[in-house]
Amino acid sequence: MRLLKTIFLGLALCAGSMLWAQEEEQENSLEGGTIESQFEFLYRKSGNYNAEGRRYEVVRRIQLDKIRDNILDSLNKGRAEARELNATIARQEGTIEDLNGKLENTTNQLADITAEKDSMSLIGMQVSKITYNLVLWTIIGGLLLFLLLFIYKYRRSNVLTQEAKVKLSDVESEYEDHRRKALEREQKISRQLQDEINKYKKGK
Known part of the structure; x- marks a missing residue:
């Protein structure tokens, strides 16, 4: 039983080694793998001989053609x-340029909107809010000052009018008193004159 297990284990190890060697052989063949692995395969499969004191490596022509085709395929693929990467880069650069243009346009629009938001229209001109507020409060202050001046002038005129009315009333009273006295003097003189006329008539 132990012998059977040993034989079975030996067969399994041999089969595993053979499979691993086949896989390694496939990996290191001219049919696949990297160019480096293909050169390594070619180097191992090449023969060598010495002539005139020099060592030469002998490579089969079919293997040389195969590795040349593989290299050319790799170069063409590269x-x-x-070319595809350059085209992608060109497309990306075009997209970036387009996005930069849109970003610049958006930035300009944002700057215009910000400037418009921070400014007000005054007599058809765009001025900053600070200038607008300054002009507005200057106008309001001027109107308020004008109103206070108007109220002051009105009250002063009212006081002067009242004083003038009082003076006019006094003058009218004095005039009326003077006219009454003048009328009394005139009546008195008229009576005296009439008395003198009557005396004169009686004396004849």
Whole structure:
């Protein structure tokens, strides 16, 4: 029983080693893998000989053609990827340029809106809110000052009018008193004159 287990274990190890060797052989073949691994495979599969004191490596022509085709395929694939990447970069640069233009336009619009928000229209001109408020409060202050001046002038005129009315009333009273006295003097003189006339007539 122990012998059977040992044989079975030995067969399993041999099968695993063979599978691993096949996989490694496939990985290190000219049919796949990296260019480095293919060169390593070619180097291991090449023969060598010495002639005239020099060492030469012998490579089969079919393997050399295969690795050349693989290298050319890799180069073409790399060039195609480079062209695709350049096209993608060009598209991305176009998109970035377009986005930068839109960003600049949006920034300008935002600056215009901010300036418009921070300014007011005054007599058809756009002025800042500070200037607008300054002009507005100057006008309000001027009107208030004018109103106070008007009230002062009105009250002063009213006082002067009342004083004039009082003086006019006094003058009218004096005039009326003077006219009454003048009328009394005139009547008195008229009576005296009439008395003198009557005396004169009687004396004849």
